[in-house]
Amino acid sequence: MRYHLYFHDDLDGMASGAVMLNFLKSRGDKIVSFNPINYAPGLKEGWLKHKFKEPFIMVDFLFHPNAAWWFDHHETSFLNNKLKDDFVNDATHHFNSTHKSVCGMVMAHLKKEFGYKPPKHIQYLAKWTDIIDSALYKSPKQVVEKKEPALKFSLIQDFLDKTSKGVYRAKVGALIRQLAEKPITEIIKLSQFKNAIAKQAAELKKDRKNFKNISKVEGIVVFVDSTIDSIRVPHFLSYFIYPGVSYSAVVSYHGGYYHLSIGKNRWAKRLGTANIGAILSKYGGGGHQGIGGLERKSKDEIMKISEIIIKYLNKHG
Numbered sequence: 001m002r003y004h005l006y007f008h009d010d011l012d013g014m015a016s017g018a019v020m021l022n023f024l025k026s027r028g029d030k031i032v033s034f035n036p037i038n039y040a041p042g043l044k045e046g047w048l049k050h051k052f053k054e055p056f057i058m059v060d061f062l063f064h065p066n067a068a069w070w071f072d073h074h075e076t077s078f079l080n081n082k083l084k085d086d087f088v089n090d091a092t093h094h095f096n097s098t099h100k101s102v103c104g105m106v107m108a109h110l111k112k113e114f115g116y117k118p119p120k121h122i123q124y125l126a127k128w129t130d131i132i133d134s135a136l137y138k139s140p141k142q143v144v145e146k147k148e149p150a151l152k153f154s155l156i157q158d159f160l161d162k163t164s165k166g167v168y169r170a171k172v173g174a175l176i177r178q179l180a181e182k183p184i185t186e187i188i189k190l191s192q193f194k195n196a197i198a199k200q201a202a203e204l205k206k207d208r209k210n211f212k213n214i215s216k217v218e219g220i221v222v223f224v225d226s227t228i229d230s231i232r233v234p235h236f237l238s239y240f241i242y243p244g245v246s247y248s249a250v251v252s253y254h255g256g257y258y259h260l261s262i263g264k265n266r267w268a269k270r271l272g273t274a275n276i277g278a279i280l281s282k283y284g285g286g287g288h289q290g291i292g293g294l295e296r297k298s299k300d301e302i303m304k305i306s307e308i309i310i311k312y313l314n315k316h317g
């Protein structure tokens with residue numbers, strides 16, 4: 001079978017795609033196109049009528065009834081109650097919101113249902129995608145320092161240029177192929193990535209110095225305007241620099257949209273109680289308990305929404 005892969009445009013989406021590819025290859029199946037997706041304005045409204053290339057696999061993203069394979073763990077994954085009620089887990093469709101990452105979920109599912117034997121590098125990928133997607137780091141420092149190969153790999157996403165959709169799609173597709181085939185320790189040493197990772201690591205050091213200029217603490221929330229100066233791992237820098245806050249709200253600009261990303265400080269003395277995914281889904285976004293995001297074309301609008309959410313978190317979070 002020749003499948004088209006649709007995946008959430010983040011590490012878990014890519015890693016889930018890599019596990020699927022590694023598994024499918026062992027059965028003689030192929031992935032013929034790689035299609036990253038994000039929560040863009042209007043996406044949910046057009047979702048059920050959207051014409052996907054078929055047959056398709058959807059991972060780490062909204063449920064679609066036409067998907068040949070579908071795996072997700074987001075509580076906001078079903079667009080309405082009817083879809084949710086009608087859905088039944090089977091061999092090629094699986095939903096479980098308790099999984100730390102879809103990558104880990106897909107690996108476990110394929111083992112159970114198909115006797116899949118994941119190689120060591122896929123097991124490592126799943127272990128670290130669990131940690132990264134659920135932010136189960138030992139400390140914000142671990143993220144800011146990025147000593148672990150999987151964390152170094154996560155820097156690669158930051159320097160992929162998104163200005164041309166076609167070029168970006170090809171690069172992300174190539175990365176998924178690499179992840180399916182090789183250990184991360186080898187990928188990060190490849191000449192096309194090695195220098196870029198070193199450069200990103202140096203930039204990260206600069207970001208640490210620069211952070212206070214683009215952030216301010218409002219009660220229990222740090223607000224970061226990353227449109228002034230685009231910085232890496234802004235949420236973790238927030239908790240590294242201001243360990244006392246419970247939430248971080250980060251505004252950034254990429255791919256023609258302003259993004260608002262809200263995170264929860266797991267290491268805070270007082271853990272926030274808000275369900276971030278649920279709050280953001282009211283504004284057309286999505287996510288989990290501890291992290292979520294939304295997008296807008298206008299900066300004014302994203303700033304207004306940030307203000308409302310920061311006030312809300314200070315009152316009810």
Ligand SMILES: [Mn+2]
Nearest residue numbers: 012060102133
């Ligand atoms: Mn995920």
